[in-house]
Amino acid sequence: EAIYFLKKAIELENYNAEYWYALADAEYELNNYKEAEEAYQKVIEYEPENSDVWLDYTNLLAGQERKEEAIETLMEGIKTHPDCADLHYRMCCYLYADGRLKDAYEYFGNGLQLGPEKQVTVFEYMPGLDQDQNLLDLIDLYKK
Numbered sequence: 001e002a003i004y005f006l007k008k009a010i011e012l013e014n015y016n017a018e019y020w021y022a023l024a025d026a027e028y029e030l031n032n033y034k035e036a037e038e039a040y041q042k043v044i045e046y047e048p049e050n051s052d053v054w055l056d057y058t059n060l061l062a063g064q065e066r067k068e069e070a071i072e073t074l075m076e077g078i079k080t081h082p083d084c085a086d087l088h089y090r091m092c093c094y095l096y097a098d099g100r101l102k103d104a105y106e107y108f109g110n111g112l113q114l115g116p117e118k119q120v121t122v123f124e125y126m127p128g129l130d131q132d133q134n135l136l137d138l139i140d141l142y143k144k
Helices: 002-012 016-028 033-046 051-063 067-080 085-098 101-114 120-125 132-144
Strands: none
Touching: 002 016, 016 033, 016 051, 033 051, 051 067, 067 085, 067 120, 085 101, 085 120, 101 132
């Protein structure tokens, strides 16, 4: 029912990014990935300054094994929000999962500079990374 009412609201106010975002989340929850993707794209079109939509949209892409698209999309998000630690940390996760460790460590370092308190998001998103000595060394370096 929520999707029906969100679509009605969008018919009345097509450029409302909040409606599109709510629709994207609802479609995602129902595993309607194509519809969710289209709605996330609308949110980015209408409200690119919302850093959360970049995280959610790339999460959808990565969850569908579309890693390269997720990385490219997140790169656009980082261009839009170069000072958002969350985006840098998520990029670290995607690159790490793709085996691009050097780049992953670089984005982790960027995240530490922008928001060291948010580093926990990396370890929550990819459990087991807290065993990576290189990441732990970067944390120690930042503390000094």
